[in-house]
Structures are given as structure tokens and as C-alpha cells.
Amino acid sequence: MKDIKISDCLDNIDPAEINNIEMSDGMKDKFSVERMISVKKIKKIVFDEISVNTDSVNINKKRKKISGRKLAVIISAAVLIISTSVYGMNYFGTLEKYFPGIVQMMKDDVQDVSAKVEKNGVVLTVEAAVNDGIEAIISYNLTMKDGSAFDERIDASIIKLDGLTQADYTDRLDLTDDNKKLEGYINPKLNIENGKSINDYNLTLSITDLITRQHAEEVSKLNLNQIINGVKNQPVELIPDIAQGFVVEKAEVYNGKVKIECGYTYETVRGSGDTPARIRKLSAAPHIIGLKNMKTGEIINPDESKEFNKLSFSINEGTDLSGLNPIISYNKENVVVAGTWEVPIKLKAADVISKDINKTYILADKKMILKKVTVTPLGVYLNGAFVNYDDTELPIGLSAKAYLEDALGRVYLVYNNGQILHLTGSYGETNKSEYGNMEAKFTYSNLEIGEEISDGNRTVKDRRIFIDIDEISSIIVKDIAIPLR
Amino acid sequence: MFYQYILVKALFNFLVLNERCEEMNDRELFEGIKQKDTCCLEQFIEKYTSYIAKIVTLVGGKSLRKQDIEEITADVFISVWQNAEKINLIGNSMKSYLGAIARNKTKTVLYSKKVELLPLNEDILFTDILMSDEIAEKETYELVNRTICEMEEPDREIFIRRYFFFEKIREIAEHLSMNNKTVETRLLRGREKLKSMLVERGIAQ
Numbered sequence: 001m002k003d004i005k006i007s008d009c010l011d012n013i014d015p016a017e018i019n020n021i022e023m024s025d026g027m028k029d030k031f032s033v034e035r036m037i038s039v040k041k042i043k044k045i046v047f048d049e050i051s052v053n054t055d056s057v058n059i060n061k062k063r064k065k066i067s068g069r070k071l072a073v074i075i076s077a078a079v080l081i082i083s084t085s086v087y088g089m090n091y092f093g094t095l096e097k098y099f100p101g102i103v104q105m106m107k108d109d110v111q112d113v114s115a116k117v118e119k120n121g122v123v124l125t126v127e128a129a130v131n132d133g134i135e136a137i138i139s140y141n142l143t144m145k146d147g148s149a150f151d152e153r154i155d156a157s158i159i160k161l162d163g164l165t166q167a168d169y170t171d172r173l174d175l176t177d178d179n180k181k182l183e184g185y186i187n188p189k190l191n192i193e194n195g196k197s198i199n200d201y202n203l204t205l206s207i208t209d210l211i212t213r214q215h216a217e218e219v220s221k222l223n224l225n226q227i228i229n230g231v232k233n234q235p236v237e238l239i240p241d242i243a244q245g246f247v248v249e250k251a252e253v254y255n256g257k258v259k260i261e262c263g264y265t266y267e268t269v270r271g272s273g274d275t276p277a278r279i280r281k282l283s284a285a286p287h288i289i290g291l292k293n294m295k296t297g298e299i300i301n302p303d304e305s306k307e308f309n310k311l312s313f314s315i316n317e318g319t320d321l322s323g324l325n326p327i328i329s330y331n332k333e334n335v336v337v338a339g340t341w342e343v344p345i346k347l348k349a350a351d352v353i354s355k356d357i358n359k360t361y362i363l364a365d366k367k368m369i370l371k372k373v374t375v376t377p378l379g380v381y382l383n384g385a386f387v388n389y390d391d392t393e394l395p396i397g398l399s400a401k402a403y404l405e406d407a408l409g410r411v412y413l414v415y416n417n418g419q420i421l422h423l424t425g426s427y428g429e430t431n432k433s434e435y436g437n438m439e440a441k442f443t444y445s446n447l448e449i450g451e452e453i454s455d456g457n458r459t460v461k462d463r464r465i466f467i468d469i470d471e472i473s474s475i476i477v478k479d480i481a482i483p484l485r
Numbered sequence: 486m487f488y489q490y491i492l493v494k495a496l497f498n499f500l501v502l503n504e505r506c507e508e509m510n511d512r513e514l515f516e517g518i519k520q521k522d523t524c525c526l527e528q529f530i531e532k533y534t535s536y537i538a539k540i541v542t543l544v545g546g547k548s549l550r551k552q553d554i555e556e557i558t559a560d561v562f563i564s565v566w567q568n569a570e571k572i573n574l575i576g577n578s579m580k581s582y583l584g585a586i587a588r589n590k591t592k593t594v595l596y597s598k599k600v601e602l603l604p605l606n607e608d609i610l611f612t613d614i615l616m617s618d619e620i621a622e623k624e625t626y627e628l629v630n631r632t633i634c635e636m637e638e639p640d641r642e643i644f645i646r647r648y649f650f651f652e653k654i655r656e657i658a659e660h661l662s663m664n665n666k667t668v669e670t671r672l673l674r675g676r677e678k679l680k681s682m683l684v685e686r687g688i689a690q
Contacts, residue, residue, distance in 0.1 A: 004610045006648045006679070007603060009629035011589055013649060015581035017634050021645055037538045037555060043530050045559035047523070050566050170551065 040174050044153075094127055094139035094183045098172070109350035109377035113138070115343045121145050124341035126205055131347040132376030133197040134190050138345060140205060141183040142173075149179040150210075151336060157209035161186050162342075163201040182210075203345045210337040217327055224262075224321040259314045352376040357384075373472055380472070511579045519569040530562055533583055537561050540587040544651050548600045549591070557594055561586045588649060602651045607672070610680055625688050629679055639663075640671050647672060 095110065113126045123145050129138040138161075144150065152175065159171045173184035186205065188198060252259045315321070354374040361368045370384040509517065509528065517525025537558045541549065549557075564586055565572070565579075572582060595602060602608075610629070633644045639661055646652040646660070658668045 003612045004625065004629070004683070005608045006610060006629065006633070006644075006676070007592070007608050007651070009626045010633065010645070010649045011592070012626070013585060013630060013645070014634065015585045017581075017641075018584055018645060018649065019578075019581045021642060021650070037534060037551075037558065039531060039534045041555055042534050042559050042562070043527060045555065046526070046530060046562045046566070049559070049563050050523075050526075 038172055038174050094141060094185065095130070095137065097183070098139075098185055099137070111348050111350075113345060115345065117341050117343050118145055119341055120337050120339045122210060122337050122339070122341065124205070124207055124343055126343045126345055129345065129347055130377055131198055131349055132352055132378045133199060133349050134376075134381070135378050136188050136198050136347055137185050137378070138188075138205065138347075139183070139185045140343075141181050142207065142210070142341070143181050147180065150175060150182065151212050152179050153212040153214070154179075154182060154210055154336060155213065156182065156207050157211045157333065157335070158207070159186065160206045160208075161188055162204040162206050164188055164190075164203065197349070198347055199349050203347065204342050205345060206340060206342045208340045209335050211333045211335050214332045214334055219325050219327050224260075224324055350377045375472075512574060515569065515572075515574055515579060518566060521566075526562070526566055529565070529579075533562075533579070534558060536580065537583055537587045540584050540650075541591045544588050544591040544602070545595060548595055548598065553594060557587065557590050560590050564590070603648070607676075608648070610676065611683065625683070628682070628686070628688075632679060632682060633675075636675065640675055643668055643671050644675055 109130055111129045111131070113129055116123055116125045118124075121144060123143050125141050125143070127139040127141060129136055131137075142156070154175060156173055159173060160166070161169050161171075168190060169186055169188040171184065171186045173182055175182055188203075190196060190198060352374050353376075354372055356372055357370045358372075359370055361370065368384060370382060372381075372383040374381040374383070509525065514525045514529050514532075518529060538554055541554050541557045545554070545557075561583060565583070574582070592602065633648070634641060636644060642661065643657055646657045647654070652660075654665050654668050654672075657663075658665045661668070
């Protein structure tokens with residue numbers, strides 16, 4: 001007996017069917033996942049996995065003769081690296097790495113924190129911060145006191161910003177190429193509606209335990225023939241450390257086929273950061289041809305404390321299953337340096353410029369009251385309210401003229417493909433009341449610095465960009481532009 | 486000077502070693518992955534991490550932690566690496582394949598966390614259907630899949646956005662410049678058609 005779900009029916013959709021379906025614009029802007037996800041970490045997980053699972057990986061990195069153009073790039077980049085390290089700017093090096101271009105915009109507002117704490121041979125340094133009261137970016141790093149390199153798999157077990165709840169911030173931490181520094185940033189963002197500023201909180205950056213994650217596999221030594229022919233729903237054998245028991249949950253025979261559902265139960269809680277053990281595949285069994293509908297790695301929770309990692313497959317009745325064993329793989333945390341490193345941070349508020357608007361606009365049957373526009377080093381905020389708006393979120397945009405200042409201090413008007421800049425965002429959730437507060441923020445990261453914005457000859461990438469509050473011409477609600485003046 | 490040397494060396498390695506892969510299009514990268522060329526895989530990860538993470542976040546929303554998103558994203562690349570030979574790339578873009586894999590992997594993780602992605606009354610066509618065997622089950626699923634994909638536009642897109650990408654009705658309506666009610670009505674009618682079709686074929690009553 002089975003439920004037919006439409007969403008399950010689309011599991012095997014032909015990819016061509018989704019070819020022309022783009023993510024909606026609101027969703028694109030809603031999640032700034034690029035900031036959150038580290039490509040380096042993804043690469044590490046992938047290469048760890050394929051190196052364990054693949055006997056012969058063809059490391060095919062042929063060295064090619066370097067072209068003159070590339071050589072020129074390398075030389076000029078080398079000159080740049082040497083000259084910037086001579087002339088300083090050290091304290092926002094990490095910010096520059098993660099927010100290239102944006103730091104150029106906000107460089108006057110970067111606070112040099114340079115606070116350190118050392119414990120068990122490891123130094124935590126909070127480097128710099130930018131804070132506009134609602135959002136902040138705080139860069140930090142971890143190094144060995146003696147300058148030695150970390151294990152290449154090193155990571156921090158827990159990264160916290162004490163003073164705020166975990167939902168109020170995201171973090172990122174990566175190992176540098178020479179393995180000598182873990183560096184990253186923490187990005188607190190307050191819910192604007194609670195009316196508080198980040199400056200109202202006593203914040204402490206807290207890092208607990210430096211760990212490595214070890215990828216491992218174990219092959220079950222069970223005799224599936226014996227289990228399937230002899231028992232049903234009966235725990236069979238314990239696998240040390242990981243599994244609590246191997247169970248054949250169900251074995252059905254119809255039309256000469258055997259459908260088998262089996263798996264491991266194991267304790268959900270192992271190490272705090274350990275990933276659940278998953279059955280990834282079945283070991284090679286050369287005499288068995290064509291396992292049907294094999295599904296691996298599905299984890300279900302029969303109760304709070306245990307998980308059941310399920311594997312199901314079909315096979316011809318009477319097939320010899322000897323040599324066919326489930327393989328489980330998992331990541332396990334090992335503490336390399338134990339301890340908690342804590343650095344209190346006193347953030348300074350950057351200059352913000354506000355302009356009272358206090359105007360009411362009618363949008364079809366809705367009413368919007370725009371109270372204030374604020375320009376900060378990290379973005380543009382709108383404050384106001386919607387009346388009789390019954391949805392939780394609303395796509396909202398902003399048209400503004402932005403300026404770019406070159407190295408000689410000359411100022412140019414910046415266009416995006418010939419158009420006035422159009423920032424997009426969505427305002428935070430309201431409580432669906434008749435009178436919903438409207439708070440929207442537009443971050444400069446949405447500008448795709450250096451990619452599309454140019455005035456024809458210059459790009460924004462290496463220059464300072466700023467928005468003049470008097471040049472915000474309109475806000476856009478549901479694609480309708482509302483002039484502010 | 487040592488630090489500067491390391492930086493220059495890293496830059497040199499990056500530019501020289503990746504030169505071959507960085508100018509490849511999707512098809513060439515994919516052919517490289519089929520040949521188990523790790524340089525192509527690395528370039529592929531660079532190119533598509535952001536896209537996959539967006540799909541995972543779109544489907545999973547607030548139910549996923551950062552670590553989950555990273556794991557699923559990595560899983561998609563592992564899956565491409567392990568199953569490259571089974572993928573028959575049509576055209577020159579891998580985007581739709583990756584989107585489909587990312588969606589399915591996210592859905593599996595969320596089901597394991599007992600997160601319902603859609604209200605059950607909207608997702609379930611029939612409950613407790615007795616399937617004679619696995620083949621019958623598979624055929625039923627394929628029938629519903631094919632019927633949705635053969636729907637007239639915009640119904641086809643509405644159904645795929647709702648049931649494949651789990652987008653909210655409001656988001657679908659905004660993207661297609663429709664009212665929420667219009668989208669709801671089209672979904673309702675489409676579901677009724679699917680139900681009638683299954684009844685006509687004797688799969689459900």
C-alpha cells in the first residue's frame with residue numbers, strides 16, 4: 001500500500017524539462033549563499049570522498065607552456081602583492097579576500113580591531129570589522145603561535161558570537177593555501193524589527209576546539225544469504241563504533257524477484273560534529289549482474305535516539321548474495337587542539353546618513369508609508385509600513401544613481417548596462433497584521449561588482465563606489481516604480 | 486619574503502595548472518569528468534557550487550543548516566563524478582542535470598529529517614494504493630511525470646515550480662505575473678485531471 005505523491009512522481013523528471021525554468025528573482029536575492037558556502041570546503045569534501053571510493057583516480061594535470069599574456073599577469077600580480085604587503089592594509093586583508101571591491105567601497109568605515117588571545121599554542125586574532133548597527137562583518141584568523149602549519153583537514157568545531165543567538169549570524173572559515181592560517185569572517189544580521197542595534201550587545205567571538213574530520217568507510221562482513229533466507233526483522237550483528245545493529249527490515253518475493261530492505265541502526269548522537277554514517281554502496285559482487293532499484297543512504301529516524309540507515313534493492317530470487325556487503329561511510333571529528341578561544345569585541349558604529357521621507361503611496365488596493373531611507377557602508381535601508389498587506393514578504397527594489405571615484409579622486413556616474421542602478425531585495429517578514437512594518441535592506445553585494453557595472457571605460461571593481469542619498473530616485477514594489485520625489 | 490613567495494607560487498600554480506580546464510565549456514568539462522580527470526572536476530566545482538547551493542537552499546529553505554547545504558552540494562558533485570558515464574548530456578549545459586540532482590538529494594535529506602515540503606493535501610493524489618509490483622509502481626510514477634510534462638503552458642511550469650522546486654505559490658505567481666488565486670486554481674484543476682486519469686486507468690478508485 002502506497003501514497004502517490006506528485007512531488008515523488010517528478011523525481012525522475014527529464015532534465016530537459018527544467019532547462020528553461022529559472023529561479024525566480026526574489027529567490028535569487030533572498031539567499032546570499034555564495035557568502036555562506038565555501039567552494040574550498042566543497043572541493044575538500046568531494047575529493048576526500050572520491051579518493052576513498054576510487055581505486056585509480058587519473059590525476060591529469062598536464063603542465064602547459066605558459067603564454068606571454070599570462071606571464072605578464074603573473075608578474076604584475078606579483079608586483080602588486082609585494083607592493084601591497086610593503087605598504088600595509090594588513091588589518092583588512094581577510095575582508096578584502098572575501099569582499100573584493102566591497103571593501104574598496106567601505107574602506108573608510110573599516111574598524112581595525114586587532115585583538116588577540118592565545119591558548120594551547122593557538123592564537124585567535126580578530127582583525128577588523130564593519131558595522132552599520134543592523135549588520136556587521138567581522139574578520140578573524142587562527143594561527144599556531146610558533147608559525148607552524150595546521151593539518152590540511154583542520155577546522156573549528158564550534159564558532160559562536162556570544163551575545164547573539166545562533167540564528168542571528170553566519171560564519172565562514174577557510175584554511176589558507178600554505179596551511180598556516182585559518183581565516184574567515186562572522187556576519188551578524190539583526191532582525192530590523194526588534195529595534196536594537198548591534199552596538200547594544202556585548203559580543204564575544206568564541207571558538208571551541210580545532211578538529212579534523214576523518215572520512216572513513218567500513219564494509220559489513222555479514223552474510224546476506226543467511227540473513228535474507230533465515231530471518232526477518234531481527235537484529236543480527238553489531239558493527240563496532242558506528243552501527244548498533246544490522247536489520248533486514250523487509251524481504252518480499254513476487255514474480256521471481258526478491259525485494260530487500262535492510263540497513264543499520266545506530267545512535268544518532270556521536271561526536272558533536274560527526275556526520276551520520278550512510279550506506280553509500282554495495283561492495284563488488286562479480287557474480288551478481290544488475291541490481292535493480294538500489295537506493296542507498298536514506299536515513300530515517302525511528303525514534304529520537306537512533307537512526308536507521310536504509311538500503312533497498314531488488315534481485316532475482318535464488319541469487320547467491322555472498323560477497324555482497326553494504327559499505328558505510330562517515331566523517332568523524334577528532335580534536336587536534338582542545339580549548340576555547342574568546343575575544344570580546346567592541347564594535348564602533350560606522351557613519352550612516354538618513355533622510356526622512358514620510359510619504360504615503362497608494363499601490364492598487366494597498367497603501368505604503370515610507371518613513372525613512374538610510375545609507376550605510378553595508379547597504380541602503382528603507383523603513384516604513386504597508387497597510388492591508390496580507391502576505392509575509394514582498395519583492396522590493398530601489399533605483400539609485402551611484403558614483404564611482406577613481407584613484408585620483410575623480411567622480412563618475414555609474415550605470416549598469418546604461419540603466420540607473422537597480423538594487424533588489426525583499427523586506428523582512430511581517431506578522432500579517434493589517435499594519436505591517438516594512439523594513440528593506442539592499443546590500444551592495446547585489447551589484448555584482450566589476451562584472452556588469454561600468455561607465456563604459458572603467459569598472460567598479462578596483463574603485464570606491466558610493467550612493468548619494470539624494471539620488472535615490474524611486475523604490476520599486478512588485479515591478480512598479482514609485483518616485484520618491 | 487617567504488609569505489610573498491608562497492602567494493606568487495600559489496598564483497602561478499592557479500594560472501598555469503588550471504589554464505587547460507578553465508576555458509572548457511560544460512561538454513568538454515563533462516567529457517573530462519567521464520575520463521576521471523580531477524582538473525575538470527575541480528573546474529566544474531568552481532563553476533557550479535553557487536548554482537547548486539542556491540537550488541539546495543531554494544528547496545530546503547530554513548530547514549537546512551549550513552553544514553547540510555555544504556554536504557548536499559558536495560554530494561551532487563560526487564554523484565556526477567560517480568555516474569558520469571550514465572548521464573547522456575543533451576546540448577552543452579549541465580545546469581538542468583545539476584538542478585535535478587540537487588533537488589532530489591535535498592528532498593531525500595529533508596524527508597529523512599521528517600520535513601514535509603508541501604502540505605500533504607496538496608501533494609498526495611491518492612493514499613494507500615495497492616501496487617501489484619514494482620514495475621506497476623514505476624509505470625504509475627512515470628505516467629504522472631509524463632502527464633505533467635505534457636501539460637500546456639503555463640500549467641506545466643506552474644506544476645514543475647510547485648512540485649519539483651517546491652516554490653511558494655506567491656513566488657510562482659510573481660514570476661509568471663499572475664494572481665495567487667490563478668495559480669492555486671490551475672494547480673487544483675491539474676490535480677483533478679491527474680486523479681481522473683489514474684482512476685480511468687484503474688490505478689486508483
